[in-house]
Amino acid sequence: MRGTRFAVLLAASAAVVVLATAQTGRAGFVVYSAGGDNTPASIQGTVDAFRAALGNPNNGNAPGPLGSGRREINWDGGGSTTASPAGTPFNGFRNIRGASFTTPGTGFLQTPLDAPELLGINPTYGTTFSFFSPVRIFVPLGSNVTDARFSIPGTNGAVPAVVGGFGAVFTDVDLAGATTIELFGLGGTSLGVFNVPTGRTADGSLSFLGIVGDAGERIARVRITTGTTALGPNDNPGQGVDVVGMDDFFFREPAVATPEPASLVMLGTGLAGLAGWARRRRAVA
Ligand SMILES: [Ca+2]
Ligand SMILES: [Ca+2]
Ligand SMILES: [Ca+2]
Structure with a gap:
């Protein structure tokens, strides 16, 4: 009888360890990455594999919460051929897709490669960058850092959310290790820093980098660092200056950010009870 209960205790402890590892370590993440040339076809297969890993369908602008699928942002404004400047926070996609963006800089630009707003920063950027989805890319201004936070689509940010995976397309990644995606959990703990591969x-x-959890990992914030500098200088990786832009974002359907999964709470409560039982057994032995 005692042996049976001990086996139950061991099993419960092992389950908690597995869950804790999945919540806090990067071992529970699957990485999709590709460094391509200047054609969308060079990374298309990896992007599509990541879309499938996030789940179908693409939920577009549908209100949530939804039980499956993913969201995408292509920055193209439904076929716009002009630039759209925005400040920070940038909430243009908060209600329809469940993502809002901030930067330590001054704002953001969704821009075609030939727009005066982009070429006014540096006239060489029209050839430094290219797009994955035509014709606009996305860049932070005054900083090379972009933070993304999530909410349930249709709530206009009122219901915070977590996502199980996130990926993005990048353009003109020249220096290894300079362009990264860092994931954070609900408590602000870093879940890992992942390097975007250099282009060819x-x-x-x-280039493409996507990270998806395989055990219910919950991502509350994403920090993207693009290259070594805010937009401004000429791209010059030989001198350590790497300017980088972004295109399409992909993330799993946002889910309500409850403080802790109910199953984990129940398991923890059960484990505490079992541990108490074990202490009592030792005390009376
Ligand atoms: Ca685009
Ligand atoms: Ca370059
Ligand atoms: Ca570059």
């Missing part, structure tokens, strides 16, 4: 052409390359 000197300018205008496309």
Whole structure:
């Protein structure tokens, strides 16, 4: 009888360890990455595999919460051929897709490669960058850091959310290790920093990095660092200056950010009870 209960205790402890590892370590993440040339086809297969890993369908602008699928942002404004400047926070996609963006800089730009708003920063950027989805890319201004937070689509940010995976397309990643995606959990703990692979052409390359949890990992915030500098200087990786832009974002359907999964709470309560039982057994032995 005692042996049976001890086995139950061991089993419960092992389950908690597995869950804790999945919540806090990067061992529970599956990485999809590709460093391509200047054609969308060079990263298309990896992007599509990541879409499938996030789940179907693409939920578009549908209100949530929804039980499956993913959201995408292509920055193209439904076929716009002009730039759209925005401040920070940038909430243009908060209600329809469940993502809002901030930067330590001054704002953001969704821009075609030939727009005066982009070329006014530096006239060489029209050939430094290229797009994955035509014709606009996305860049922070005054900083190379972009933070994304999530909410249930249709609540206009009122219901905070977590996502199980996130990925993005990048353009003109030249220096290894300079462009990264860092994931954070609900308590602000870093879940890992993941490097975006370098492209295969000197300018205008496309790269993709996507990370998806395989055990219910919950991502509350994403920090994207693009290159070594805010937009402004010429791209010059030989001198350590790497300017990088972004295109399409992909993330799993946002889910309500409850403080702790009910199953984990129940398991923890059960484990505490079992541990108490074990202490009592030792005390009377
Ligand atoms: Ca685009
Ligand atoms: Ca370059
Ligand atoms: Ca670059």
